[in-house]
Amino acid sequence: MEIEEAIKQKQFKDPYERAMVNLLYTGSWLEYMQASVFKNHGLSLQQYNILRILKGQFPEPITVNMLIERMIDKSSNASRIVEKLRVKGLLERKICPDDRRRVDIFITEAGTDVLAKATAALDDLHKRVRNLTDEEADQLNTLLTKLRTKEQA
Numbered sequence: 001m002e003i004e005e006a007i008k009q010k011q012f013k014d015p016y017e018r019a020m021v022n023l024l025y026t027g028s029w030l031e032y033m034q035a036s037v038f039k040n041h042g043l044s045l046q047q048y049n050i051l052r053i054l055k056g057q058f059p060e061p062i063t064v065n066m067l068i069e070r071m072i073d074k075s076s077n078a079s080r081i082v083e084k085l086r087v088k089g090l091l092e093r094k095i096c097p098d099d100r101r102r103v104d105i106f107i108t109e110a111g112t113d114v115l116a117k118a119t120a121a122l123d124d125l126h127k128r129v130r131n132l133t134d135e136e137a138d139q140l141n142t143l144l145t146k147l148r149t150k151e152q153a
Contacts, residue, residue, distance in 0.1 A: 003021060
């Protein structure tokens with residue numbers, strides 16, 4: 001479905017405005033689809049992202065500041081999300097023995113299990129919505145990187 005039809009707008013000022021609206025709309029759609037998967041596992045998108053980061057870092061610890069640097073949604077309150085995951089038993093917080101001011105965060109076995117189940121469900125979702133070829137996905141990745149690179153320059 002074309003973006004004009006999806007949001008009931010007849011035209012855009014130019015192709016760049018159309019692309020930006022299309023990108024925002026598609027991002028929101030993907031987030032909604034993923035949120036339904038995560039909800040079934042008692043997670044939010046941000047919680048899932050933190051668990052993925054912790055799993056990738058395991059067995060090494062990570063700090064909240066390091067989590068924030070790696071998160072997709074940098075505006076999230078990582079400390080609050082970490083605490084929610086700790087209460088659920090999906091991660092542990094430990095005072096660093098070398099620096100008592102530092103708190104190290106580790107994923108637990110329960111966190112690894114929930115992450116594996118949510119990732120499998122997410123993979124199933126991605127298979128259902130996969131209607132780009134590998135070449136098209138590569139091209140999209142190149143274009144998205146190019147769009148972000150202009151802003152950072």
